[in-house]
Amino acid sequence: MGSGEQQSLFETRKDRARHVRRVYAVSVSLAICFVWAFRLTHIPANGGAGQWAWYGLFLAELWSGIYWLFYQALRWNMVFRTTFPNILSQRYESRLPGVDIFVFTADAVVEPPLMVINTVLSVMAYDYPAQKLSVYLSDDGCSEITFYALLEASSFAKHWVPFCKRFKLEPRSPAAFFNNTHASTKSHDHIYVKHLATIRKLYEEMKRRVEDATKLGVPSEARSKHNGFSQWENSYTSRRDHDTILQIVVHKNDFHGSKDEDGCILPTLVYMAREKRPQYHSHYKAGAINSLLRVSSTISNGKIILILDCDMYSTHSQSVRDALCFFMDEDKGSEIAYVQFPQSFDNIGKNDLYGNSLFEIVEIDLPGTDGFGGPIFIGTCCFLRREALCSNKFSGEYKNDWNDENENEVTEVNLHELAENSKALADCTYEKNTLWGKKIGSIYGSLVEDVVTGLWIQSQGWKSVYCNPSIRAFSGIAPTNLLRSLVQLRRWGEGQLQILFSEFRPKCYGHNKVKLGLQLGYLHYNTFAITSLSVLYYSIIPPLYLLKGISFFPKMCSLWFIPFACVIVGEIAYSLIEGLSKGGSIKGWCNGMRMWLYVRSSSFLFSLLSFILGFFGRSNSSFLLTSKVTEDDLAQRYEKEIMEFGTSSPYFTVLATVALLNLFCLLSTLKDLVLEKGAFVEKMALQVLLCGFLVFINFPLYEAILIRKDKGRMPTFLSVKSTTLAFTACVFFKLFN
Numbered sequence: 145m146g147s148g149e150q151q152s153l154f155e156t157r158k159d160r161a162r163h164v165r166r167v168y169a170v171s172v173s174l175a176i177c178f179v180w181a182f183r184l185t186h187i188p189a190n191g192g193a194g195q196w197a198w199y200g201l202f203l204a205e206l207w208s209g210i211y212w213l214f215y216q217a218l219r220w221n222m223v224f225r226t227t228f229p230n231i232l233s234q235r236y237e238s239r240l241p242g243v244d245i246f247v248f249t250a251d252a253v254v255e256p257p258l259m260v261i262n263t264v265l266s267v268m269a270y271d272y273p274a275q276k277l278s279v280y281l282s283d284d285g286c287s288e289i290t291f292y293a294l295l296e297a298s299s300f301a302k303h304w305v306p307f308c309k310r311f312k313l314e315p316r317s318p319a320a321f322f323n324n325t326h327a328s329t330k331s332h333d334h335i336y337v338k339h340l341a342t343i344r345k346l347y348e349e350m351k352r353r354v355e356d357a358t359k360l361g362v363p364s365e366a367r368s369k370h371n372g373f374s375q376w377e378n379s380y381t382s383r384r385d386h387d388t389i390l391q392i393v394v395h396k397n398d399f400h401g402s403k404d405e406d407g408c409i410l411p412t413l414v415y416m417a418r419e420k421r422p423q424y425h426s427h428y429k430a431g432a433i434n435s436l437l438r439v440s441s442t443i444s445n446g447k448i449i450l451i452l453d454c455d456m457y458s459t460h461s462q463s464v465r466d467a468l469c470f471f472m473d474e475d476k477g478s479e480i481a482y483v484q485f486p487q488s489f490d491n492i493g494k495n496d497l498y499g500n501s502l503f504e505i506v507e508i509d510l511p512g513t514d515g516f517g518g519p520i521f522i523g524t525c526c527f528l529r530r531e532a533l534c535s536n537k538f539s540g541e542y543k544n545d546w547n548d549e550n551e552n553e554v555t556e557v558n559l560h561e562l563a564e565n566s567k568a569l570a571d572c573t574y575e576k577n578t579l580w581g582k583k584i585g586s587i588y589g590s591l592v593e594d595v596v597t598g599l600w601i602q603s604q605g606w607k608s609v610y611c612n613p614s615i616r617a618f619s620g621i622a623p624t625n626l627l628r629s630l631v632q633l634r635r636w637g638e639g640q641l642q643i644l645f646s647e648f649r650p651k652c653y654g655h656n657k658v659k660l661g662l663q664l665g666y667l668h669y670n671t672f673a674i675t676s677l678s679v680l681y682y683s684i685i686p687p688l689y690l691l692k693g694i695s696f697f698p699k700m701c702s703l704w705f706i707p708f709a710c711v712i713v714g715e716i717a718y719s720l721i722e723g724l725s726k727g728g729s730i731k732g733w734c735n736g737m738r739m740w741l742y743v744r745s746s747s748f749l750f751s752l753l754s755f756i757l758g759f760f761g762r763s764n765s766s767f768l769l770t771s772k773v774t775e776d777d778l779a780q781r782y783e784k785e786i787m788e789f790g791t792s793s794p795y796f797t798v799l800a801t802v803a804l805l806n807l808f809c810l811l812s813t814l815k816d817l818v819l820e821k822g823a824f825v826e827k828m829a830l831q832v833l834l835c836g837f838l839v840f841i842n843f844p845l846y847e848a849i850l851i852r853k854d855k856g857r858m859p860t861f862l863s864v865k866s867t868t869l870a871f872t873a874c875v876f877f878k879l880f881n
């Protein structure tokens with residue numbers, strides 16, 4: 145390093161396998177072109193059997209091919225980052241910026257208050273100067289119980305935070321810490337063991353109180369002790385109709401309650417339930433983010449904001465510092481708007497039954513988009529620069545300034561007044577005739593507010609980075625049953641379509657701020673619901689035509705067979721290698737394939753339908769929260785990796801009907817196979833293989849219909865309905881087509 149030149153606070157490494165990936169991408173692209181060429185040059189003669197089906201197949205393949213290109217864009221230019229927090233400390237320890245942490249919750253039933261406060265406690269205990277740290281809980285459920293739990297957490301924090309810091313413990317969510325027996329019993333140090341026993345007891349007591357309150361309501365002595373509850377008594381009608389409730393629970397200017405047991409200051413802690421009125425759209429989480437942005441600006445006004453879902457607790461107390469290594473880097477820091485960390489989950493299971501690990505997003509898509517200057521924003525586990533969120537266009541002259549005197553210095557001393565004055569900022573009417581939600585803050589109008597907000601920020605000229613440290617930074621709860629996963633992805637699919645067709649998207653791409661590679665990456669997401677059409681077509685039409693012995697694919701001896709084989713074998717091998725090299729299993733790979741298929745044939749189909757209805761003004765789509773609780777018998781099946789059906793749902797009707805249709809087609813083909821043997825195999829090989837593969841992948845579904853007796857099996861009525869549907873379709877097709 146030259147003299148005078150400072151070492152950077154982070155380092156970027158290119159993907160070592162990028163050349164292999166590129167060669168692969170180019171070769172398979174060629175093969176795809178040959179597949180298209182085959183379709184165009186072999187159209188059945190006029191009126192010939194299956195001519196229309198052939199056109200359909202061409203469209204499906206055309207779209208899949210184009211979509212596949214978006215996919216390759218993400219793999220083209222992956223980069224990986226390493227941070228140097230030690231250098232950060234040496235250089236900036238006394239000048240660290242204020243950090244405001246936003247935790248979002250929306251329903252005390254599917255997001256238990258105990259879980260929420262564990263997340264809050266985990267970030268209060270960050271290894272960061274407490275006077276520069278503020279934690280805000282936004283509660284869209286406006287639940288007294290959650291508030292009560294937060295009060296409990298604030299008392300417990302007085303013991304918990306110093307305990308973590310003194311013994312340098314990880315993870316700092318008490319629930320996770322005590323669950324992790326290895327961590328919580330690692331030392332034989334006498335003092336530690338004594339402390340541990342005390343703190344465990346305190347936690348258990350708090351846990352009991354919070355759980356009791358969840359069942360029985362807030363105890364009356366708590367009500368009389370804290371006048372915060374009076375706000376519910378005065379203005380609360382329902383969770384969709386109430387005033388803003390804002391409570392500064394811990395604040396450094398409050399001399400009684402802000403110190404821990406060692407006499408050190410605790411981070412500021414604030415509870416907010418923004419105003420809700422039935423006649424005003426809440427804009428879901430995006431609305432909550434914007435309210436908090438304003439409210440926090442008067443209380444702590446931290447320059448950096450961490451956005452967290454209530455289940456995403458911190459698993460590593462150094463992550464703030466990792467993030468700051470990017471923001472504070474002298475060379476590149478001032479253009480970075482946000483630092484995205486991966487979402488990881490505690491409850492994935494060995495073989496990731498429902499494909500929830502977000503493996504592709506975390507391991508491929510985020511490093512891939514990072515290579516083009518901007519990982520997408522995934523809504524949680526993300527540090528953002530307040531200035532970028534509040535839509536200051538990025539300009540070349542912009543320079544980091546961490547020495548702002550005003551920051552973090554609240555002049556107001558009277559906390560009650562401070563809270564009262566900030567309340568109006570969370571009113572429903574506050575945003576009327578302003579740019580909030582349009583150009584400022586989190587952007588409205590899509591069910592994936594995160595993605596659209598990230599895109600907007602990037603279109604203003606800001607960059608973002610992806611930080612995936614070897615010690616993971618956050619962990620949360622993934623859906624534990626099939627329907628929840630499918631419903632979650634329906635929401636994502638619809639939200640992405642909303643971005644694709646909004647007037648907003650061209651505006652974002654128009655300024656040439658978003659690189660082509662990144663635009664393709666976004667398109668990969670924006671259009672993923674559309675793939676449902678080609679996937680459904682592929683899994684219904686070719687199998688049905690088996691019944692008539694009509695082939696849509698080249699014979700095995702033909703040269704045209706080669707491109708098809710290349711695409712199929714290539715993709716299977718590629719995804720297998722990718723999965724296995726990241727520690728996955730073959731079974732996990734199969735589960736991933738199955739979920740890929742299920743999401744595309746059900747979730748995304750409903751995303752499309754719901755989006756089309758919405759387009760004609762008939763949408764009834766809303767933000768359906770993902771439940772974070774799992775009932776006992778369900779948990780057992782989840783542990784044993786048994787797929788959960790159990791309820792009647794249109795999602796399952798679609799899945800079961802397609803699965804059974806394939807089964808019937810395959811069975812009837814077996815007969816032909818025996819009678820005609822070689823000639824048939826030669827002609828129909830690929831089609832039979834496709835159908836066979838679908839049957840193989842659907843095995844757990846047949847089991848749920850035919851064999852299982854537990855509560856998670858397919859409901860009888862649904863089984864009968866799907867069987868009838870599939871069977872009728874086959875018979876009808878064979879006889880009348």
Ligand SMILES: O=c1ccn([C@@H]2O[C@H](COP(=O)(O)OP(=O)(O)O[C@H]3O[C@H](CO)[C@@H](O)[C@H](O)[C@H]3O)[C@@H](O)[C@H]2O)c(=O)[nH]1
Pocket residue numbers: 248249250251255282284426427428429432452453454455522523524591592593594632635636639767768769770771
């Ligand atoms: O009106 C609402 C609805 C939701 N939330 C919060 O938003 C978060 C995400 O909700 P969840 O049900 O967990 O949805 P997921 O699909 O798991 O969330 C993923 O996808 C969302 C976009 O669809 C992102 O906002 C999230 O960060 C991302 O984790 C939770 O903390 C909720 O409490 C609110 O604050 N207000």
Ligand SMILES: [Mn+2]
Pocket residue numbers: 453455621770
């Ligand atoms: Mn979630």
